[in-house]
Amino acid sequence: MARAALKWSAADLARQAAIGYATVARFESGQPVQPDSISQMRSALERGGIEFIAPGAVIRDGKSSSGAGVRLRG
Numbered sequence: 001m002a003r004a005a006l007k008w009s010a011a012d013l014a015r016q017a018a019i020g021y022a023t024v025a026r027f028e029s030g031q032p033v034q035p036d037s038i039s040q041m042r043s044a045l046e047r048g049g050i051e052f053i054a055p056g057a058v059i060r061d062g063k064s065s066s067g068a069g070v071r072l073r074g
Contacts, residue, residue, distance in 0.1 A: 002050045002070040017044035049073045 003013050010028065014021040017040040027033045027041065042052070053059060053069045 002045045002052075005050060005070065005072045006045070006048045008048070013041060013044060016048065017041045045070075 003010070006012075008016070010024045011021055014024045017024075017037070019037050019040055023033050023037050024041070027038065046052070049072055051071050051073050053071060055066070055068050
């Protein structure tokens with residue numbers, strides 16, 4: 001979802017996060033990856049304009065999110 005919102009390919013995310021394409025592919029298929037790689041992907045997505053939303057976070061007009069999610073800032 002986050003990658004799609006930015007219109008990035010898996011290769012784009014790998015490049016922006018300075019990790020291997022195979023790492024992105026493993027993560028997206030639900031396989032385990034190193035915590036540092038997850039952190040690098042998250043940081044890259046945030047630099048690209050993605051905001052991660054925690055469950056119960058106030059998102060607008062005092063309303064809370066019903067679950068975790070992402071949105072594109074701006």
